[in-house]
Amino acid sequence: MIGVYNGLRFDLRAGKRYLLLSVALGATVAFTVILGGWVKASAYQIDWSEFTLGDNALLILAGLLPPDQIERDSILFPIGWMLLWTACALAPIAYVGKYGKGYFGVSSLLKSKKRSSWFLAKCIWALIATFLFWIAVAITAMFLTSINSGHFSLEASSSIEAINLSRNDELLDSPYDLTSFLLMIPLIGALFVLPLVVISLLKNELFAFLTVLVSLLPALLIVSGFIPGEYLMAVRSDCFLSTGISSIQSLAYAVLVGFFSTLVGALIFRGSNIVGMVETYD
Amino acid sequence: MIEVSSFSKTIRGHKVLREINLTVRPGEIVGVKGPNGSGKTMLLRAIAGLVYSDAGAIFINGIKLGPGVPYPVNLGLLIETPSFLAHYTGLDNCRLLASIRNTVTVEDIKTILRQVGLDPQDRRPFHKYSLGMKQRLGLAVAFMERPDVVLLDEPTNALDQDGVEMFKSLICKARGCGASIVITSHDDKVLGMVSDRMALVEEGRLIEEKPPMRDSNICCSQSMGGRDE
Numbered sequence: 001m002i003g004v005y006n007g008l009r010f011d012l013r014a015g016k017r018y019l020l021l022s023v024a025l026g027a028t029v030a031f032t033v034i035l036g037g038w039v040k041a042s043a044y045q046i047d048w049s050e051f052t053l054g055d056n057a058l059l060i061l062a063g064l065l066p067p068d069q070i071e072r073d074s075i076l077f078p079i080g081w082m083l084l085w086t087a088c089a090l091a092p093i094a095y096v097g098k099y100g101k102g103y104f105g106v107s108s109l110l111k112s113k114k115r116s117s118w119f120l121a122k123c124i125w126a127l128i129a130t131f132l133f134w135i136a137v138a139i140t141a142m143f144l145t146s147i148n149s150g151h152f153s154l155e156a157s158s159s160i161e162a163i164n165l166s167r168n169d170e171l172l173d174s175p176y177d178l179t180s181f182l183l184m185i186p187l188i189g190a191l192f193v194l195p196l197v198v199i200s201l202l203k204n205e206l207f208a209f210l211t212v213l214v215s216l217l218p219a220l221l222i223v224s225g226f227i228p229g230e231y232l233m234a235v236r237s238d239c240f241l242s243t244g245i246s247s248i249q250s251l252a253y254a255v256l257v258g259f260f261s262t263l264v265g266a267l268i269f270r271g272s273n274i275v276g277m278v279e280t281y282d
Numbered sequence: 283m284i285e286v287s288s289f290s291k292t293i294r295g296h297k298v299l300r301e302i303n304l305t306v307r308p309g310e311i312v313g314v315k316g317p318n319g320s321g322k323t324m325l326l327r328a329i330a331g332l333v334y335s336d337a338g339a340i341f342i343n344g345i346k347l348g349p350g351v352p353y354p355v356n357l358g359l360l361i362e363t364p365s366f367l368a369h370y371t372g373l374d375n376c377r378l379l380a381s382i383r384n385t386v387t388v389e390d391i392k393t394i395l396r397q398v399g400l401d402p403q404d405r406r407p408f409h410k411y412s413l414g415m416k417q418r419l420g421l422a423v424a425f426m427e428r429p430d431v432v433l434l435d436e437p438t439n440a441l442d443q444d445g446v447e448m449f450k451s452l453i454c455k456a457r458g459c460g461a462s463i464v465i466t467s468h469d470d471k472v473l474g475m476v477s478d479r480m481a482l483v484e485e486g487r488l489i490e491e492k493p494p495m496r497d498s499n500i501c502c503s504q505s506m507g508g509r510d511e
Binding site for chain 2: 099108110
């Protein structure tokens with residue numbers, strides 16, 4: 001454990017810039033998307049000045065209803081949601097991909113003596129970076145809420161038309177209590193990032209980013225419990241749909257994915273060959 | 283002590299090392315030469331525990347290297363072009379790496395930086411370093427924790443004459459402290475001046491070992507022992 005602790009302490013210092021990047025990205029994306037949501041609400045003649053914290057959070061976390069429940073010609077690509085999750089993964093993937101390899105990464109690995117300690121330290125660092133991202137998102141959302149309505153309730157009602165939900169039988173009546181979803185999402189998000197970090201380390205950053213897209217995009221087209229994106233959309237949760245995914249289900253999925261990806265990654269890394277000019281793990 | 287015993291390695295279908303046998307005793311410097319792609323760097327990676335054997339084994343002080351086995355001794359490594367955190371100074375990069383094991387002080391780090399010809403007070407970030415400065419920093423990191431095993435791949439790359447003299451001094455000191463040292467280089471002159479033995483690697487095979495072609499080992503002509511405090 002001391003090896004993991006020393007490795008983490010090292011990564012917190014070496015990866016300081018990337019931790020700050022995580023915070024900056026969280027704040028920037030949240031700010032941009034919420035403001036964009038207010039502009040869109042104005043276009044729909046919805047009074048955004050009454051948006052609660054829950055409404056503002058929904059602007060960034062909504063995602064898209066299951067495709068069989070919305071009119072095809074009324075699908076709006078959830079750009080803000082895609083941007084948020086891509087930004088969430090950016091700093092962890094970039095730090096681990098860049099400084100987990102190369103001469104610097106190999107030097108730190110050799111000084112750690114145990115590959116498993118080094119690997120686990122990187123994973124824990126990535127979790128911390130992701131938590132910081134979500135703290136920045138939360139603070140930004142609260143700041144913007146303090147500017148518009150000043151209502152910090154986690155119930156959403158006014159924003160739903162601004163995110164273009166269609167009415168259907170499975171949709172619950174508003175207001176929508178997002179408490180359980182919002183409280184779980186930072187942890188679910190952190191666990192979602194872990195496999196991406198493992199991929200970045202074992203393969204490369206580009207592959208990890210492609211995996212982000214593969215994790216998110218299919219959820220816009222199909223409904224499947226195997227697609228990570230399914231668990232990251234507020235409007236697919238039981239906060240909105242009578243058949244929606246509960247926070248416990250989402251957490252269980254995230255824990256399984258996070259745990260197994262870390263375990264498998266550690267086992268692969270343990271026996272990998274570290275070769276090449278730009279170090280790759282083979 | 284390093285013992286490489288019938289070590290073979292295949293990577294992506296290509297046999298990069300074939301039944302290598304090599305022993306490096308404490309306080310000994312072995313120079314490894316060979317053409318590009320002969321397996322010299324791969325041999326260093328194997329001794330560093332970065333690649334594992336398909337056949338044979340590597341023992342460091344009697345402990346066999348392998349997956350899950352912590353590296354048994356303090357290792358100093360310089361392989362290929364050293365790269366560090368771009369926006370940190372040389373001193374900060376060294377301090378960061380040294381913080382993992384916490385076996386040397388800031389003063390020790392400053393001393394080694396001066397020994398390699400770098401100014402510890404230099405506030406320039408690493409990305410502004412010249413190639414020679416980067417190499418010197420790589421040597422500083424390799425030697426700063428007084429390693430028991432030193433593995434250097436083309437250590438005099440981009441070094442001027444002063445840098446080469448500095449390198450010789452560093453390696454002789456490490457040898458005097460009992461480190462087992464393996465150097466690969468295309469520079470026969472440098473290898474000849476510091477090595478106790480030379481090994482020739484071709485197509486992954488160690489095909490001969492011989493004493494270096496020179497009148498004396500420069501390390502023998504310098505006073506040994508102790509650490510530069």
